[in-house]
Amino acid sequence: MDLKQFLELFNPYPGNNYLQVTDEVDATTDALYKLMESVDGVLNLVLYSQSELDLKEKFPDANIQYIKNFTQAFRVLPRTNDIVIFKDVFHQHTNQKGILKIAYATLANAAEIIIMQKKGTMNIEETLNILEEFEFRSQNYIDVLPEYDLVMAKKLHMWGNGL
Numbered sequence: 001m002d003l004k005q006f007l008e009l010f011n012p013y014p015g016n017n018y019l020q021v022t023d024e025v026d027a028t029t030d031a032l033y034k035l036m037e038s039v040d041g042v043l044n045l046v047l048y049s050q051s052e053l054d055l056k057e058k059f060p061d062a063n064i065q066y067i068k069n070f071t072q073a074f075r076v077l078p079r080t081n082d083i084v085i086f087k088d089v090f091h092q093h094t095n096q097k098g099i100l101k102i103a104y105a106t107l108a109n110a111a112e113i114i115i116m117q118k119k120g121t122m123n124i125e126e127t128l129n130i131l132e133e134f135e136f137r138s139q140n141y142i143d144v145l146p147e148y149d150l151v152m153a154k155k156l157h158m159w160g161n162g163l
Contacts, residue, residue, distance in 0.1 A: 001026075001027045001028075001145070001147065003027060003028065003031045003145075005144035005145070006028065006031070006144050006145050006150075007031055007035060008144075009114070009142070009144065009152065010032075010035060010083065012035060012036055012039045012041045012082070013039060013041070013082075014039050014040045014041065015040065015041060016036065016039065016041040016042075016082045016083075017041060017042045017043075017044055017080055017081045017082055018032060018036055018041065018042070018043050018044065018081065018082060018083045018084075018085065019043075019044040019045075019046065019076065019081040019083070019084045019085065019106065020032055020043065020044070020045055020046070020085045020087060021046040021048075021074060021084065021085065021086050021087070021089050021099070022045070022046070022047060022048070022085075022086075022087040022088060022089055023047070023048040023049065023087075023088050023089055023092070024087075024088065025045075025047065025053070025055060025058075026087075028085075028087060028116075029043075029045065029059075032085070033059050033062060037061065042061065042062070042063065043059065043061075043062045044062065044063045044064075044065075044076070044081065045059065045062050045063065045064045045065070046064075046065045046066075046067060046074040046076075047064065047065070047066050047067070048067045048068075048069070048070060048089055048092075049066060049067075049068075050068060050069075052066045070089070070092045070093045070094055071094045071095070073095065073098050073099055073102055074099070074102065075102075076102060076105075076106040077106065078105050078106060079105075079106065079107070079108050079109075080106055080108075081106045081107055081108065081111065082107070082108055082111050082112075083107075083111060083112050083113070083114065084103040084106065084107060084111075084112075084113045084114070085113075085114045085116065086099070086103075086113075086114065086115045086116070087116050087117075087148075088116070088117055088118060088121075090115045090117065090122075090127075091117055091121055091122060096130065097130075097134070100130065100131075100134045101134070104134060104135070104136070104155060107155045108155075109155065109156070110154065110155065110156060111154070111155050112152060112153065112154050112155070113131070113136055113152070113153050113154075113155065114150060114151070114152045115127055115131075115150070115151045115152075116145070116148045116149065116150040116151075117148065117149055118147060118148060118149075119146075119147060119148060119149055120149075121149075122149045122151070124141050124149060124151060127151050128141070128151060128153075131151065131153045135155070136153035136154060136155060137153060137154050137155075137156050138153060138154045138156075139151060139152070139153040140152050140153070
């Protein structure tokens with residue numbers, strides 16, 4: 001998988017925190033981890049999995065949270081992440097609105113959310129609409145990975161849900 005265009009979506013600064021919420025660690029996780037490491041940032045990882053994998057060796061500086069099923073929400077602190085990336089999780093979760101509220105709360109102002117799913121599994125128009133409903137602005141469908149549909153939006157300071 002060529003991740004060059006995918007990685008161009010990100011512009012991390014030293015001390016940034018990114019959060020990837022996924023059901024499988026893959027090349028995108030590896031690339032994000034290396035990207036964050038290169039700027040002394042942190043990749044926070046939420047893994048929806050029936051079993052806890054031993055990922056501390058592969059990602060020693062990542063904060064890793066395991067969630068057993070798609071009915072449970074993940075836990076994060078308010079305004080601690082600069083980007084939240086849902087990969088192959090959003091469409092499977094039973095409480096999409098709940099996890100969007102959590103994502104909104106954990107994002108710093110002017111931060112971004114990305115929802116990416118395997119091609120053909122996302123209703124793009126519906127996803128753009130739900131992001132709008134939850135006060136994420138500048139929603140865009142971005143075709144940067146041949147295997148994934150990707151939607152990106154921004155949390156803006158003083159819009160809608162406030163700070």
